[in-house]
Amino acid sequence: MGRWGITLPLTGxxxxxxxxxxxxxxxxGYTDAWSAETAGTDAFTPLALAAEWAPELRLxxxxxxxxxxxxxxxxxxxxxxxxxxxxxxxxxxxxxxxVIVEAWNSVPxxxxxxxxxxxxxxxxxxxxxxxVSATYPTFTVSKFRLERAPEPPPKIMLAALRPGMLRxxxxxxxxxxxxxxxxxxxxxxxxxxxxxxxxxxxxxxxPTEDENAARGLGRLxxxxxxxxxxxxxxxxxxxxxxxxxxxxxxWAAGDRKAANEAIPDSVVDDLIVYGSAARCRExxxxxxESGLDTPVISLLPTGEDPGKLVRALAVNN
Numbered sequence: 001m002g003r004w005g006i007t008l009p010l011t012g013x014x015x016x017x018x019x020x021x022x023x024x025x026x027x028x029g030y031t032d033a034w035s036a037e038t039a040g041t042d043a044f045t046p047l048a049l050a051a052e053w054a055p056e057l058r059l060x061x062x063x064x065x066x067x068x069x070x071x072x073x074x075x076x077x078x079x080x081x082x083x084x085x086x087x088x089x090x091x092x093x094x095x096x097x098x099v100i101v102e103a104w105n106s107v108p109x110x111x112x113x114x115x116x117x118x119x120x121x122x123x124x125x126x127x128x129x130x131x132v133s134a135t136y137p138t139f140t141v142s143k144f145r146l147e148r149a150p151e152p153p154p155k156i157m158l159a160a161l162r163p164g165m166l167r168x169x170x171x172x173x174x175x176x177x178x179x180x181x182x183x184x185x186x187x188x189x190x191x192x193x194x195x196x197x198x199x200x201x202x203x204x205x206x207p208t209e210d211e212n213a214a215r216g217l218g219r220l221x222x223x224x225x226x227x228x229x230x231x232x233x234x235x236x237x238x239x240x241x242x243x244x245x246x247x248x249x250x251w252a253a254g255d256r257k258a259a260n261e262a263i264p265d266s267v268v269d270d271l272i273v274y275g276s277a278a279r280c281r282e283x284x285x286x287x288x289e290s291g292l293d294t295p296v297i298s299l300l301p302t303g304e305d306p307g308k309l310v311r312a313l314a315v316n317n
Contacts, residue, residue, distance in 0.1 A: 002288065004315040005032030005296035007062075007202060008046050010306040015041060019053050021307045026056040028314035034062040034092070034202070034296045038100060044077045051084040058088045062177050062202060062296060063159040065096035066119040067107045072144045074119065075126040082127070082150030089150075091127075092177045092200070093119060094159025097228055113164060114138050120156060120172055127153040157200065161234040166192035175200060175293075180231060182270035183283075185238050186290035198293045203284055206274040206300040207309050214274035217300055219260040222271060227251045227259070243267060272300075277312035284313075 006025065009015050025033065033050050037043035043061040050059055059081065064074060078091040095101075095112040102109045118136035125132045129149030132141050155174035160166040166189065169176035175198035178189055190199060204221065206214045225231050227248060235244060246262035273283040287295050297313060299306055 003031045003058075003294040004029055005034050005060075005200075005294055006030050006310060007296055007298040008033045008035055008050060009041055010299055010310065011301050013306055015046060015049065018046075018049070021310060022050050022053040022057075024311070025054055027316075028311060029316035030057065030314065032058045032060060032294060032296065034060040034200075036062060036202075036298075037064060037096075039104070044081055047081050047089070048084055051081065051088075055085070055088075058090065059085050060090035060157070060200070061092045062200065063092040063094035063096070065101060066093050066116050067096065067101045067109065068105045071119060071122045071139060071141055072126070075123055075144075075146060078123065078127060078154055079146050079148070079150045082152075082154040083148070086150065087152055089154045090157055090175070091123070091154045092157045092159060093123070094177070095230075097230065099228075111138055113168070116158060116165070117168055117172070120158065120168075123156055124153075124172075127156075129153075157198070161230060162237050163192050170194060170197055174198065177201070179203075179298075180225060180234065180271060181238065183286040183290040183292075184270070186287060186292050188238060190291040199291070200294040200296060201287065201292050202296045202298050203287060204272050204300055205280050205284065205297045205313065206272060206302060207277050207280050207304075207312060208274060208302040209276055210302075211274070213302070214272060215265060215268045218268040218272035218274070219263045221300075222263055222268065223247060223251060223256065223259045240267065277309070277317070280313055281315065281317065 035043045035046045043064045047059045082089045098109040101107050115138045118138045131145040133143050134141055157175035157177050158169040158173045160169045160176040166176055170193045176193050177200045179202040208214050247259045250258035250262050273280050284295050
C-alpha cells in the first residue's frame with residue numbers, strides 16, 4: 001500500500017483534542033492528513049497543528065476555495081503551512097460551491113473554470129517568490145510579493161470532477177483532487193489525467209455493521225451533495241443520470257424524504273464504504289487497485305469513539 005490519508009479534524013472532536021491521535025498516525029500507517037473547509041474549521045489551522053504534532057505526515061487542503069480569500073491572502077495562508085511543513089504540504093484549491101461562496105460568504109460564484117485557472121497561475125508565481133503585477137481575466141493583482149516565500153514552494157492540486165477541470169489540472173497543476181466516486185469510477189477519471197499524475201480522492205467511510213444505519217446516513221449525504229449542480233453533472237458523466245433521476249425530481253419538488261427514498265441501495269453501496277473495519281480497509285484499497293494514488297478517508301459518525309475508528313482503519317492493522 002502506498003499513501004493512506006485521513007480527513008482532519010474528525011467530526012464532533014474539538015481540534016485541541018486531536019493531538020495524541022495525530023501523533024500516532026504515522027505509526028498506524030497513515031501517510032497523509034487532509035483538511036476540508038465547509039462550515040467547521042478553516043482549511044489551514046488544523047494543518048498548522050498537525051505540522052507540529054506529526055512532522056512525518058504529508059499535509060494537504062482539500063480544498064481551499066478560490067473565491068473566499070483574496071489571491072494574496074490565499075498565497076499567505078499556503079506559504080505559512082509550507083514553511084511549517086517544508087516539502088510536505090500540498091495546496092489543494094477549487095471552486096467550492098455556490099452555497100458556500102454566495103450564500104455564506106456573499107461572493108459571486110462567477111466563471112468557476114476561469115477563476116480557478118487564474119488563481120492557480122497567480123499562486124505559481126507568488127509562491128515562487130515573484131513580485132506579481134498582472135491582470136488575469138477574473139482579477140487583477142498589483143505589486144504583490146510574499147515577505148518570505150516558502151522553500152520549496154508547495155505543490156498545487158486542483159479539485160476536479162469533469163473533463164475540463166481534470167485536463168486543466170493535468171496541464172498546469174501537480175495533481176487532481178476528486179470525491180464522490182466509486183472504485184469503478186476511478187478509471188474514467190484517471191483516463192482524463194493520464195497514468196503518471198497524482199489523483200487524490202476523499203472516500204466516505206462509515207465503519208459500522210449496521211447496514212440500515214449506514215445506508216440511511218449515506219442517503220442523507222448523497223441527496224445533499226449530488227443535487228448540487230456540479231455533482232449532478234459529474235454523476236451524469238459517470239453514467240448515473242437515469243438511476244438518480246427520481247432523486248433529482250423529488251428534490252426539485254421540495255420533497256427531501258422522497259428524494260432520499262428514491263436513491264437505490266446500489267448507489268449508496270457504490271459511494272459509501274461501510275461494514276467492519278476490515279471490510280472498510282479492503283474497500284478503500286479497491287480504489288487504489290482501480291487507479292487512485294491517494295485515498296483520503298472521511299470518517300462518518302457511527303456513535304463510536306472517532307479516534308478508536310481511525311485506529312481500526314489504519315493500514316497497518
